[in-house]
Amino acid sequence: MTTYIMLINWTEQGAKNVRESPKRLDAAKKQLADMGGSFKAFYLTMGECDMVAVVEAPDDxxxxxxxxxLATGGSVRTRTLKAFPEFAxxxxxTSLG
Incomplete structure (x- = not known):
């Protein structure tokens, strides 16, 4: 499994319906699980991003x-970072020589 960091921001629509956000998160967790992945951590954050998720998926x-x-739902915009664990x-x- 590959690890990814997802930086998430509510769209205007998502902010207007913020009370529904926990239900949307539950649906996203199920959706990713159905695709063979999983959420490893999820955080509400202050600053540049509204939320951050650490997820795993079989591949890019x-x-x-x-x-x-997620984007087609219209409530959030994401930026995704591929994460390499410490051993990688x-x-x-080391391979740099």
């Missing part, structure tokens, strides 16, 4: 489909 294509499905970070740096 699955996560891309998930992000597009060390392997990458």
């Amino acid at each position: 294509a699955v996560l891309a489909r998930f992000a597009l499905m 970070y060390r392997e990458i740096i």
Whole structure:
């Protein structure tokens, strides 16, 4: 499984319907699980992003489909970062020679 960090912001529509946000999160968790992935952590945040999620998915294509499905709901916009765990970070740096 690959780990991704999703930076999430409410759209105007999402902010207007913020009380429905927990239901939308539950639906997103189920949707990702149905695609073979999972939420590892979720945070309401202050600052540049409204929320941050740490998720896992089988591959980039699955996560891309998930992000597009979220976008079609119209309540959030996402930015996704592919995350490399520490062991991969060390392997990458070591491979530099």
